[in-house]
Amino acid sequence: MIYVFKLIANLILPPGCFILLLIIWAALQYRREKKIPKLVLIVAALIYITSIPLTANFLIHSLEYKFNPPSKLNGDVIVMLGGGATLSSPDISGIGSLSGSSANRLLTTSRLYNKTKLPIIISGGSVYGESGSEAEIAKRQLIDLGINEKDIIAEDKSRTTTENAIYTSKIMKENNFSKPILVTSAFHMDRSIMNFTIANIKNTLPYPADYFTNTKLTIGLRSFIPNASSFDTTVIALHEYLGMLQLSIKTII
Numbered sequence: 001m002i003y004v005f006k007l008i009a010n011l012i013l014p015p016g017c018f019i020l021l022l023i024i025w026a027a028l029q030y031r032r033e034k035k036i037p038k039l040v041l042i043v044a045a046l047i048y049i050t051s052i053p054l055t056a057n058f059l060i061h062s063l064e065y066k067f068n069p070p071s072k073l074n075g076d077v078i079v080m081l082g083g084g085a086t087l088s089s090p091d092i093s094g095i096g097s098l099s100g101s102s103a104n105r106l107l108t109t110s111r112l113y114n115k116t117k118l119p120i121i122i123s124g125g126s127v128y129g130e131s132g133s134e135a136e137i138a139k140r141q142l143i144d145l146g147i148n149e150k151d152i153i154a155e156d157k158s159r160t161t162t163e164n165a166i167y168t169s170k171i172m173k174e175n176n177f178s179k180p181i182l183v184t185s186a187f188h189m190d191r192s193i194m195n196f197t198i199a200n201i202k203n204t205l206p207y208p209a210d211y212f213t214n215t216k217l218t219i220g221l222r223s224f225i226p227n228a229s230s231f232d233t234t235v236i237a238l239h240e241y242l243g244m245l246q247l248s249i250k251t252i253i
Contacts, residue, residue, distance in 0.1 A: 010226060073116050074179060
């Protein structure tokens with residue numbers, strides 16, 4: 001019964017309800033005019049395709065498993081990229097907290113530090129007016145987790161992945177670091193490596209975190225049921241591919 005309720009919820013909440021409304025509209029138009037508006041069907045099909053787990057998981061999975069966590073941690077610094085933060089939300093030791101993706105990256109960074117005792121660079125500033133400084137919030141939370149403040153360098157100017165790489169490169173040169181262990185979401189790793197390479201950071205060791213999908217994808221009935229979460233995942237994946245396309249064009253030009 002729980003799955004029936006989930007199915008009904010997915011159909012009455014966006015984007016499922018939009019698809020149903022468009023189909024109903026198309027049916028009414030056909031009943032009146034004996035023809036189906038093509039634009040309505042195209043829009044409904046696009047919303048459906050981009051909102052089902054089958055599409056979302058396929059797109060994000062193709063990004064997440066280009067790099068695997070290394071068996072040996074042969075680096076001299078851990079670099080964590082920010083992934084979003086709130087400015088004024090309550091936190092245990094202050095104001096402002098990391099988003100879900102950033103928090104997952106932070107957890108992986110903390111665990112890597114416990115294994116290696118390598119210094120940490122946190123890269124991420126305040127992207128929007130309502131977003132907090134990712135680096136400063138992450139630094140505060142890492143200190144709460146028992147990491148020595150002296151081992152944390154907060155880079156709080158960057159607003160994009162490209163700027164993450166540029167400012168991190170400067171910090172690495174200033175501190176004589178040459179082999180960064182890069183921590184970011186698995187879906188974000190490919191574009192991050194491209195940016196780090198362009199910024200002349202050549203010995204980057206990728207350590208992906210924050211996975212959306214399992215190693216092997218499975219297909220079932222729920223793979224074809226639209227939901228908002230899958231739409232968000234599709235948008236995230238397309239954003240990554242668009243960013244990589246932009247970088248590829250820049251390198252050619």
